[in-house]
Amino acid sequence: MSQDDVSRRRKLLVLGNGMAAGRVLEELFARAPDRYDVTIFGAEPRVNYDRIMLSPVLAGEKKFDDIVVHDDAWYAKHNVDLRKGETVVAIDRAARNVRTHSGIVERYDDLIIATGSRPILIPVPGAELPGVVTFRDLDDVNAMLAAASGGGNAVVIGGGLLGLEAAAGLAANGMRTTVVHLMPTLMERQLDPNAAYLLQKAIEKRGIEVLTSANTNAILGDTHVTGVRLEDGRTLSADLVVMAVGIRPNIALAKEAGLEVKRGVIVDDLLRTSDENIFAVGECVEHRGQCYGLVAPLYEMAKTLAASLAGEQVSGYTGSATSTKLKVTGVDLFSAGDFSEGNENDEVVLRDPRRGIYKRVILRDNKIIGAVLYGDTADGSWYFDLLKKGADIAEMRDTLIFGQAYQGGVPMDPAAAIAALSEDAEICGCNGVCKGAISQAIITKGLTTIDDVRAQTKASSSCGQCTSKVESILKFTLGDSYSAAGRKAMCKCTDLTHEEVRGFIISKSLKSVPAVMQELGWKTSCGCPTCRPAMNYYLLCAWPGEYRDDAQSRYINERVHANIQKDGTFSIVPRMWGGVTTPDELRAIADVAERFNIKTVKVTGGQRIDLLGFKKSDLPAAWAQLNAAGLMSGAAYAKGLRTVKTCVGSEWCRFGTQDSTGLGIKLERFLCGSWTPAKLKLGVSGCPRNCAEATVKDIGIICVESGYDIHIAGAAGLHVRGTDLLGHVDTEEDAIEYVAAFMQLYREQAAYLERVWKWVEKYGLDRVRTEIMDDHDGRKALLERFQKSQLAVRRDPWAERAAGRELHEFTPLAALAPITAVAAE
Amino acid sequence: MKQEKDFWFDVGPLNAIPPRGARTVKTPRREIAIFRTASDEVFALENRCPHKGGPLADGIVHGRKVACPLHNWIINLEDGEATGADKGCARSFPVKLENGRIYLDMSVAAAL
Known part of the structure; x- marks a missing residue:
């Protein structure tokens, strides 16, 4: 301001009468009530009101009068000339005036653009x-x-x-x-x-x-x-x-006036636009690359702008950390700062499934960088305050998640904490079981395992959250005689075992990964490479056709339908039904091998051909070519059906008793597609000489004169194990039905990554025999569920990807060529 | 004279990478893996595991970490350091997100 201007009041024009404008004037009048003559042009035909309270007005909880910020009396008191419903259509920066839609021209010394934003x-x-x-x-x-x-x-x-x-x-x-x-x-x-x-x-x-x-x-x-x-x-x-x-900043007026704009009107730390007499504030502004749509940043900007207009020395606006609360009655939700995944060792998560509470505080270098609270948001502002201050929370980390009220106590070892609890302390909130009832049952009924306690007291049988507490009670009640043998938590994200997680997915109808993690009290926010693929499988198995597969929870091989090799290239194995091929198929394989410069073409142990050394980006093209010859994915990468190895059987072999090749092909066609806990390999031998080595397969069939012997639980890998006989059937149709039913039982019962033999030893061969060979209704039901699971997946994943599905897996995000030299200017 | 900002190369939109996923950027000197976490943060590491050179972009992203697809080393996305008992470091590169697009600092990414 020059010396001459001091004597007369400057003319301040404000374009827009929303919350930002209102707050600037309030702050300005508090600091320098006589500095400016103020005129406001507001497009809305009314006074300034609290826009964020429109939701309660809509919900009928408030009336418009309740949310008015400045009434007519306020404008009168501060001598503000408010022009309601008057829209400014042009700014003439040279003449320092603005023109409205009705033709009024108004001069300014300083201009504030507070045009806000409009809905997209x-x-x-x-x-x-x-x-x-x-x-x-x-x-x-x-x-x-x-x-x-x-x-x-x-x-x-x-x-x-x-x-x-x-x-x-x-x-x-x-x-x-x-x-x-x-x-x-x-x-x-x-x-x-x-x-x-x-x-x-x-x-x-x-x-x-x-x-x-x-x-x-x-x-x-x-x-x-x-x-x-x-x-x-x-x-x-x-x-x-x-x-x-969403909203978009209203910048048209500023842009037409030739001010610098990007997404919003560009301002510096003093909220000044590219014209030194024009300022901008609120949602129309872009400051340090950020546009804001929340009220707190607008208030901070308003304060800075008002102070600077009042002639105070101000340090400037440096941007805002933002927090959000949803204004829906009965929904308590708070989010602030960087709520990103974080590092699971650097976040604190508290979940209380029964009360629907989830709290997560994200830390970095002993400082809070973000918080998400649901169900109980009482401590939201406390966390937000610690976040904004950058406070060191190392001292209170152990109790941080319990909130402000719990600070200052001495942290306790969890086992000691359980021991110290009174007998009537509630352990299982879902079923209302107290500590005394559990220890009483352990002593009087001679319980030794978590499952015993669940069966006898119902404790930890609903959401599983209190499993570790029940285990602590078992430990100190039984002392050294308690053994946790056989109980292994799925991973470090939960105390529950695979079986328990699976059981809860079904009993509680959990249908998504976040649902499982919340309702079962996961200790991390996003799981780990151990639990995520397992949950994904359990959900797929439990809700076929309904649950949507999560590609990012799958290992690379299953994601790109090929096998990664040590140098980062991939190998692919087309299906060769029952190990049978044709000259045309072989020719197509040879052509693909030549076209893509494949160095190694290898016959596998499962009677198929492996092409090794593809660049990932070449896979879809190679598949398109193989598809054209009728070849499809052999799923050599899948936790699913791999191969059905056969011998030539009765069609050619002088010893063959049945058409083992034909049965193998039928089985492979019927069983391929759906996912299983671990890979699954079959063999069908035409006679007991067993040329297809069926007795070391997950499922093996030995053809005999009278029909088919179905064998299960063989292994020929790290562990070698001959199969057990499941039973005998008379016809090919029965063989297929019994095998499919067995496969479904395995799908539903085995832990993720557990091979058939291991699961059968745990589950019990007699139990499998009863359920497959004796319980005819049960077997039919298994078969039906198996067929349902197949409906969703019986498509060639290669053909889908050759047609462009998930192209992002096979193409780089960008390829930057070497920078060519440019002549110096 | 080039300004510093000119070295930020736009390598594509954030939504071209699935959440909890990664894609590569090929540069004359090296392949760089760009990771997107569940909450839309981006990180850039050389696409080579410090253990046996596995393509980290193919790994499972969890939190701010990735599991190498070859031998399951867990690499920290922030600095490329192996976690746990494993020792080694994948080189990390400056990357930033602006208005939904990913920018890689080529003054570092293209240098030796």
Whole structure:
């Protein structure tokens, strides 16, 4: 400011009358009430109100008057000239004035652009139809309330903060509401999948349908919206559609005035734009590459701007850490900072499945860098405060997750803590079993294992969360005589065994990885390479056709349908049904080997041909060529059916008793496709001379004059073991049925990565025999479940990938050529 | 004269890498694995396990770590160090995420 200006009041124009503008003026008047004559142009025909409280207005919990920030009296008191409903259409920087849509021209000394943002409209057909609204201002809320008064169906597009608040409000107003969300989990920018899972449960509990991974294709209707069509072809009927997919800074005015803009209006740390007399604040701003859509950063900006306008020395705005709370009554959710995966050794997770609580604090170098809280958010602001301060939490790390109230105590060894508990302390919350009841049962009934305790007391039989507590009680009740033998936790992420996790997946109808981790109290947020593939398999096996396979929880071989080699290249093995091939197939294999410069072509032990040394990027092309000759994936990489080795059998062999080759081919065709706990190899021999070595296979069939002997549980790897006879059947059809039923029993009962022989020894051969050979209804049911599991998977994964599926696995993200020299300028 | 920012090369959008996944960037000197964690952080390591040169981009990403597909060494994505009892380090490279796109600092990635 020059010396001459001091005598007269400067003219401050504010474009926009939202929360940022209101806060700037409040801060400014508190500091320098007489410095400026202020004029505000607000596009909305009303005073400044608290936009974030529109959700409670929609839900009927508040009225507009409750959320007004500055009433008319306030503007009068501060001599502010508020022009409601007056939109500025141009800024003339040279003349230092602005022009409004009605032609008014107003001069300024300093100008604040606080034009905020507008909702993004997704560009689909029908987006302009009456009945399609956004959720930004009071008019939108009134439109929604008017629509809701007629009942009917509402579709909310967008499962973020605003979308969910809109959905909750509409449901509260009696509309049948569906949320359509593009991403696999709700509020993915603020929540990890675990908290998102709990949130989705809570939203669904209110009768709101949630569709994730759902892309809106079109909005239907002629004169008014009638429905929404999704990309997968589903249509949802709708009387009201709310688009809440995000916001975009309003920069048009600034851009036309020639100010520097990118996503938002570019400002420096003093909120100054590229013109020294023009400032910008709020959601329209881009500061250090960041645009903000939450209120806290706007307030921080407003404070800096007001102080600088008031002529104070200010250090400048440096950006904001943000935290989020969802304003849906009854849903407690808090997220702040970097809630990213983190390092599982550097995060603290607390889950209480029964009360639906999940808390996760992410640390780095003994500082909190993020927090996600669900169900109990009382300590959210405490964590956020520690985060913003960068406080060292090393001292309180052990009790950090219990919150502020628990600081200062002496941490206890968990076993000692259990021993110190009173007899009536509740151990199992699900079934209400106290410590005394458990130790009493252990002594009087002579219990020695967790399973005994579960059977006798029900403790830890529902969610399994208290398993380690029950184990501690067993330990100190039995002393040295307690042995944990045979009980091995799945991995360091849980205290539960494979069998227990599997049991709970079925008994509690858990249908996703986050559901399993939350309801069973996982100790890490995202699992590890041991538990994730196992959970993925158990879920696939339990819910065929319903659970969606998680490629990222699979080992590379199963992800790219080839076998990784020591140099990072891959080998592929086409199916050769029963070990039988044709000249055409061999020619196609030879052509592929030549075209891709394959150095080693190897006949495998399973009667097929292995091509070694493919570059990963060549795989889809090689498969397309093999597919053209009728060859498909041999699944030589899969925890699934590998090969069925056969001898030539009765068709050629003078000793052959049955068509072992034919049976082998039929078995391979029937059994291939679905996943199993570990790889599965079969053999079919045409006579007891056993040329197909069927008696060291997972499942082996020995043909005899009277029919077929089915053998199981052989091994010829690290461990060598002859098979056990499961039983005898008379016909080929029976042989296929019994083998498939056995395979399903193995699929349902064995732990992940457990080979057949190992599982049979554990499960008991007699029990397997009873269930397959004697229980005819049980066997039929197994067969039926097996066939159901096959429906979802009987496609050639190679053909799918040759056609372009998961192309990202086979192509680099980018290939940068050497930089060519450029002549110096 | 080149400004420092010119060395940040746009190698593609974040959503070209699946969450808890990785893809490679081929450069004249080396192949670099770009990892995306479940919460959309990105990290860049030379695509060679310090143990036997396994392609780390093919491993299972969990938290801020990756399990090498060859012998299951667990490598820390932040600095490339092997974890646990294993000793060794995969070289890490500066990478950043801006407006949904991934940028690799080629002044480091293309250097010796």
